[in-house]
Structures are given as structure tokens and as C-alpha cells.
Amino acid sequence: MEFKLKYITDDIKLSSYEDKLFKTEVVFDHHMLVWFISGETKIIQADKNYLFKSGDIFLIPRNQLAAIINYPKDGQPHKSVVMHLSTDRLREFYASLNVKTKISATQKIRSFDKHPLLESCLASLMPYFDVQEKFPENIASLKITEAISILRTIDKEIDNILANFEEPYKIDLAGFMEKNFMFNMPLEKFSYLSGRSLTTFKRDFSKIYNTTPQRWLTQKRLELAHYQLTQKNKKPVEVYLETGFENLSHFSFAFKKQFGISPTQLTITK
Structure with missing residues (x-):
């Protein structure tokens, strides 16, 4: 590279x-x-x-x-x-x-x-x-x-x-996260863009979803990946790039742990 x-x-x-x-x-x-x-x-x-x-x-x-x-x-x-x-x-x-x-x-x-x-x-x-x-x-x-x-x-x-010099203001957290969960960003960025401190972000998130942001983000990304593989006929290499995973091996490991089958095997058996 x-x-x-x-x-x-x-x-x-x-x-x-x-x-x-x-x-x-x-x-x-x-x-x-x-x-x-x-x-x-x-x-x-x-x-x-x-x-x-x-x-x-x-x-x-x-x-x-x-x-x-x-x-x-x-x-x-x-x-x-x-x-x-x-x-x-x-x-x-x-x-x-x-x-x-x-x-x-x-x-x-x-x-x-x-x-x-x-x-x-x-x-x-x-x-x-x-x-x-x-x-x-x-x-x-x-x-x-x-x-x-x-x-x-x-x-x-x-x-x-x-000419818009405003900083992000506090917005609806659930709507923001449902729209942007596929981006592999530090929690500090999610909190800033939703108009919150990191502490307030974690507190508000827990009230809404009753889980940690990390667990919720992984689950949402895997669900989106499964949908793209089965319904959109995308290849695993396309899916990991578009669903917030760091690399293909990390994506394949997490996917198999969640669904009991690797992304490649899933596309073959379809």
C-alpha cells in the first residue's frame, strides 16, 4: 500500500x-x-x-x-x-x-x-x-x-x-443513531454530532436502548450486513465496506459468531 x-x-x-x-x-x-x-x-x-x-x-x-x-x-x-x-x-x-x-x-x-x-x-x-x-x-x-x-x-x-457557523445542537438521539449506525466512528464523534457530551450521550443511549452503544452498534451493523447479503445480493467485500466493519476478517468473524455461518457460506447457499 x-x-x-x-x-x-x-x-x-x-x-x-x-x-x-x-x-x-x-x-x-x-x-x-x-x-x-x-x-x-x-x-x-x-x-x-x-x-x-x-x-x-x-x-x-x-x-x-x-x-x-x-x-x-x-x-x-x-x-x-x-x-x-x-x-x-x-x-x-x-x-x-x-x-x-x-x-x-x-x-x-x-x-x-x-x-x-x-x-x-x-x-x-x-x-x-x-x-x-x-x-x-x-x-x-x-x-x-x-x-x-x-x-x-x-x-x-x-x-x-x-456561512453556517453553528455547532451541532442537541437532537433526537434515537433518530440520529438509527440513521448513522453504519459509520465506524469513535463514540466521541457520535456524541458531538448529536449535540451531547460523551457522558450525556452514554446516559441518554442507555435510557433509550437499555444496552451499551458498542453492543447496539455491532448488532445493527450485522443485521444490515445480513440484509445486504440475502436481499441485495451483495458480496461480502462490498458489505463490510458499507456497514462499518474495520476489515473483511473482522466482519467474517463477527458475522459467523452472530449467525452461525460465514458471509461467504451464506452467499453460496442462497
């Missing part, structure tokens, strides 16, 4: 991955503007899956649970330019603007269909990854400001995402 990251600033990076696939489950602290140079990425969220290919440009809003699976494609590595749009930088950008936003409960990934203005902005960063000199912060700031300005020009709804 060879996964490389090269930063020209803390907020602008080039990633490259050359193995079969790379999976991560994340909640981003910043909005992420991504331009694919080569490869494919599948992004799994609670209510929708996305597939992005070479040339695609998209924005992942902050504080959204997602499983991200990166694949090399057609003999080319998975390669992308990523720009962080941090809350501090966005506050500075919007400070002089009179912007009224509509705050949506769910902020979706936004795709920009290889837009030439965004592509030109992000492609102009490529030469800087090949030089040894330190990238000037004022140029980095200008590039990020340029990207934000282009986003506001081509997407009239983008202010509802970029």
Missing part, C-alpha cells in the same frame, strides 16, 4: 494512492473542496451514495458522517487536490458581507460537474507541489478566496453551507 500526502499549506494538499482501495470513515472539521485528477471515490452517507471520477469537483460539508472508499482506476493512482475551507477563513471572508442563510438540517455533498472556473483555479495549484520553496501564505489565501468566490458565483445556495 502506498498512500502519499503532499501539503503546500495546511489547507491545500495533493493526495495519491496506488493500491487496490483505501477506506476511511470521517467527520471533517472543515468543508473540503476536492478535484479528482485520476481514480474513483465512492462516498457513502446515511441517505445517499456518491461515485466521483476523474475530473469531478465536489464539496463535502463539515460535520457530516461519511465512509469514503478511494480506488485507483485504469492503471492510474487515485489522485486529487484537496482544499480545506476552514471556519476561521470563512468567517473572515463573510465578515464584510450581509448574507442571510437558510440553515438546512442535512447539508448534502455538492457536485460541480467539472466546472471550468473551479477546475482552472484548482489546476493552477499543481505546479506548486513540484517546487521546493515554501508556498507563500498570501498566495494560498488568495487561491482559497478565489475558490470561495467561484463557488458563490456558480452555486446560489452555497452560502447556506459556507
